[in-house]
Amino acid sequence: MTAREQDTAPAPEAARAGRRLPVADARQVARAVRAALGGRWWALAGVAAILTAGAAADLIAPAALGGLVDAVQSGESGTAWLWRLGAAMVVGALVGAVLTAAGVVTASRLYETVIARLREQMVARAFELPQGMVEEAGSGDLVSRATDDVAEISQAAPRIVPALTGSLFTIAVTVVGIAVVDYRYALAVAVIVPVHVFAVRWYLRNAPQVYAAQRAAMAERAHHLLTSLHGIETVHAYRLQDRHNGRIARASWEVVGWELRARVVQNRFFGRLNAAELLGMTGLLVVGYLLVTNDLGTLGGATTAIMFFIRLFNPINNLLIVIDDLQSALASLARIVGVIDALPDPRDPCDPSRTGPADAAGEGAGEAGFAAAPAAGPAVPSADTGGNGPVLALKDVEFHYDPARPVLSGVSLEIGRTETVALVGASGAGKSTVAALAAGVHEPTAGTVRRPPATPQRDRDLVLITQEVHVFAATLRENLTLAAPSADDDQVRAALTTVGADTLLARLPEGLDTVVGTEGHSLTPAEAQLLALARMVLADPAVAILDEATAEAGSAHAGALDSATAAALSGRAGLVVAHRLDQAKACDRILVIESGRIIEEGTHDGLRARGGTYATLWEAWSRKAAQ
Numbered sequence: 303m304t305a306r307e308q309d310t311a312p313a314p315e316a317a318r319a320g321r322r323l324p325v326a327d328a329r330q331v332a333r334a335v336r337a338a339l340g341g342r343w344w345a346l347a348g349v350a351a352i353l354t355a356g357a358a359a360d361l362i363a364p365a366a367l368g369g370l371v372d373a374v375q376s377g378e379s380g381t382a383w384l385w386r387l388g389a390a391m392v393v394g395a396l397v398g399a400v401l402t403a404a405g406v407v408t409a410s411r412l413y414e415t416v417i418a419r420l421r422e423q424m425v426a427r428a429f430e431l432p433q434g435m436v437e438e439a440g441s442g443d444l445v446s447r448a449t450d451d452v453a454e455i456s457q458a459a460p461r462i463v464p465a466l467t468g469s470l471f472t473i474a475v476t477v478v479g480i481a482v483v484d485y486r487y488a489l490a491v492a493v494i495v496p497v498h499v500f501a502v503r504w505y506l507r508n509a510p511q512v513y514a515a516q517r518a519a520m521a522e523r524a525h526h527l528l529t530s531l532h533g534i535e536t537v538h539a540y541r542l543q544d545r546h547n548g549r550i551a552r553a554s555w556e557v558v559g560w561e562l563r564a565r566v567v568q569n570r571f572f573g574r575l576n577a578a579e580l581l582g583m584t585g586l587l588v589v590g591y592l593l594v595t596n597d598l599g600t601l602g603g604a605t606t607a608i609m610f611f612i613r614l615f616n617p618i619n620n621l622l623i624v625i626d627d628l629q630s631a632l633a634s635l636a637r638i639v640g641v642i643d644a645l646p647d648p649r650d651p652c653d654p655s656r657t658g659p660a661d662a663a664g665e666g667a668g669e670a671g672f673a674a675a676p677a678a679g680p681a682v683p684s685a686d687t688g689g690n691g692p693v694l695a696l697k698d699v700e701f702h703y704d705p706a707r708p709v710l711s712g713v714s715l716e717i718g719r720t721e722t723v724a725l726v727g728a729s730g731a732g733k734s735t736v737a738a739l740a741a742g743v744h745e746p747t748a749g750t751v752r753r754p755p756a757t758p759q760r761d762r763d764l765v766l767i768t769q770e771v772h773v774f775a776a777t778l779r780e781n782l783t784l785a786a787p788s789a790d791d792d793q794v795r796a797a798l799t800t801v802g803a804d805t806l807l808a809r810l811p812e813g814l815d816t817v818v819g820t821e822g823h824s825l826t827p828a829e830a831q832l833l834a835l836a837r838m839v840l841a842d843p844a845v846a847i848l849d850e851a852t853a854e855a856g857s858a859h860a861g862a863l864d865s866a867t868a869a870a871l872s873g874r875a876g877l878v879v880a881h882r883l884d885q886a887k888a889c890d891r892i893l894v895i896e897s898g899r900i901i902e903e904g905t906h907d908g909l910r911a912r913g914g915t916y917a918t919l920w921e922a923w924s925r926k927a928a929q
């Protein structure tokens with residue numbers, strides 16, 4: 303099965319659901335946000351001060367309005383006093399608007415910085431995640447966290463930050479203001495407190511799981527979209543459009559269902575908030591009526607108390623409504639921080655599992671076709687492997703993707719320092735899985751895999767090249783030196799010459815400076831494979847694993863690619879998943895794999911002479927090749 307075909311195979315959804323990327327808990331989220339703030343507490347305090355000052359200025363207008371009512375009713379104040387009250391209202395509103403705007407702008411800068419840092423950390427960490435982990439979770443989950451979840455936080459933050467910082471102060475000052483007018487007004491307003499407490503508790507009980515399920519449904523939808531697009535050729539070739547459309551439609555309806563449930567929960571919450579407002583206003587009007595008719599208060603006092611209460615609607619509702627945004631944003635934040643914390647901190651010197659440079663695996667592991675292997679499994683001690691001793695060894699390896707279907711059983715193999723070993727077998731026999739285990743993409747479910755020892759350039763010690771070679775939209779030089787950043791032009795040219803790509807270089811209009819890839823000079827599949835082999839030569843790993851790396855580049859180029867492969871593998875250990883049996887013939891040793899077991903092992907001539915499975919495969923392949 304090719305990598306593309308794997309991507310479009312029916313997704314074992316129930317199995318995958320249990321293997322999502324981790325979601326962080328509240329403690330991890332708080333720690334990540336604190337770290338992303340990077341000690342800018344003074345900026346946070348400044349934002350709070352500006353917003354609360356703005357909220358205080360906003361109280362001047364309603365207070366002045368009450369004064370205005372009393373002044374008009376008494377008829378004793380002159381017009382100058384009325385003008386002064388009017389001016390105070392205008393100045394209060396202006397100062398409040400300016401301070402609020404300044405606070406929101408400063409807050410936006412701060413939270414955008416925090417979001418950007420978290421996003422960068424997540425992307426950096428995503429490159430370090432073991433490929434197997436991302437594959438198990440589905441790349442859609444990761445993409446959905448980098449897009450949907452980041453967007454969710456970016457959209458929610460402008461509402462959350464001002465509401466949290468500004469509203470609390472406004473509420474506190476306004477309630478004090480109402481009590482100052484008359485404590486009985488404050489008592490009337492207090493009836494809304496239990497209604498709010500009830501509404502918020504109900505909401506917090508119901509909303510989080512709806513939002514979490516909504517995010518998970520979005521991730522599932524992204525996964526199906528991505529896998530279908532990624533394997534579009536296979537989808538067309540096997541007429542799988544209906545099946546894939548159906549799967550995407552089901553995932554989309556699942557999102558719609560959760561969106562609707564979220565809106566229902568939200569509306570019921572808002573309904574409870576409106577009931578609280580009605581209750582508070584009714585209480586105030588009754589108390590106001592009683593106080594004014596019994597000469598215990600003035601009409602202006604009642605007006606101020608009512609205006610203050612109306613002013614409370616916004617901050618209280620903002621505060622409670624942002625609980626909704628806050629829940630939603632926190633669900634997204636937990637998913638982002640979940641990726642950041644998915645692996646131990648590479649900078650943590652106490653963590654023995656991470657001995658290499660933080661960016662080592664990141665350089666290649668995220669790009670198809672050139673994956674630097676993450677360190678895993680015990681290393682082969684270099685001192686013990688003199689001569690052509692094994693530099694890569696699998697012992698009694700078992701592996702399954704689905705526990706009900708073992709893929710490999712009892713696989714053992716060793717590869718010497720300068721030996722090239724071919725893996726051959728029918729489609730689905732398990733060749734790519736052996737290659738993935740050898741490269742560290744997956745870890746065995748039983749048995750051991752010993753890979754080359756860790757060094758400061760650990761990711762150069764083992765390189766996996768698959769069919770899907772990625773040509774970056776960059777210059778040819780940049781495409782090559784990403785494998786060896788310190789390589790100079792002479793070394794780059796020498797690597798191209800080694801794999802016979804000097805003619806390609808000569809044809810490019812600006813030589814090594816020619817931009818290749820989607821944005822520039824497009825390379826043929828065969829040229830892209832040569833590029834991958836030249837990259838490997840520059841990386842100079844101890845072990846090279848080629849998973850049908852040159853199988854799809856076209857038979858016209860087979861000879862050139864085989865010579866390039868032989869030159870690139872020279873002097874290092876090579877494991878070659880061979881599609882064409884003439885590739886296997888050129889290797890030092892051949893392993894025949896059938897139904898996840900190695901059933902034959904030997905040289906091309908030895909295996910042919912034995913007359914077993916390889917001999918039969920060779921006869922069939924040679925006949926077909928001769929046609």
Ligand SMILES: Nc1ncnc2c1ncn2[C@@H]1O[C@H](COP(=O)(O)OP(=O)(O)OP(=O)(O)O)[C@@H](O)[C@H]1O
Nearest residue numbers: 303304308703709728729730731732733734735736
């Ligand atoms: N990601 C995966 N999830 C579930 N099953 C998988 C996955 N990848 C491979 N398999 C299954 O594991 C078995 C071995 O697959 P593998 O790709 O290793 O075989 P292969 O010999 O390389 O085949 P091909 O030559 O067609 O690439 C097959 O039955 C395949 O369906």
